[in-house]
Amino acid sequence: MRKLKNPSRELVKRIFTEVVFEDRLNGFSLRERSGLMPVTMYSFKEVVSLLNDLHPRLDFNELEGWVRETMNDKELADQIAEAVRSGLSDQDRSLRIKKLMEERLNQCKKLI
Numbered sequence: 001m002r003k004l005k006n007p008s009r010e011l012v013k014r015i016f017t018e019v020v021f022e023d024r025l026n027g028f029s030l031r032e033r034s035g036l037m038p039v040t041m042y043s044f045k046e047v048v049s050l051l052n053d054l055h056p057r058l059d060f061n062e063l064e065g066w067v068r069e070t071m072n073d074k075e076l077a078d079q080i081a082e083a084v085r086s087g088l089s090d091q092d093r094s095l096r097i098k099k100l101m102e103e104r105l106n107q108c109k110k111l112i
Contacts, residue, residue, distance in 0.1 A: 002079065007111065012112065015044045015104065019042050025041045025047060026040055047066075
């Protein structure tokens with residue numbers, strides 16, 4: 001994985017702004033006793049939060065498209081697509097994507 005370039009001010013604003021209902025992202029958190037718990041996410045930070053869960057469940061292709069189209073972060077989306085292709089398992093893919101998204105979120109926090 002390559003290091004992400006610093007984001008533009010416009011990207012930082014999008015990262016910290018909640019999306020409209022139509023642009024939300026859906027995922028699941030897996031629980032031992034209750035099974036899959038639906039999670040609806042309206043912000044980049046909520047997606048990172050789900051990825052920090054013990055057993056996050058996301059459609060990685062949908063996430064890549066959401067980052068590319070809704071967040072308009074093509075660089076991050078390209079690296080997510082690369083992580084999906086090169087990951088050995090869904091757990092490995094989740095960890096790789098989590099690291100990328102946390103890196104982007106931390107970059108944005110530093111620019112505020």
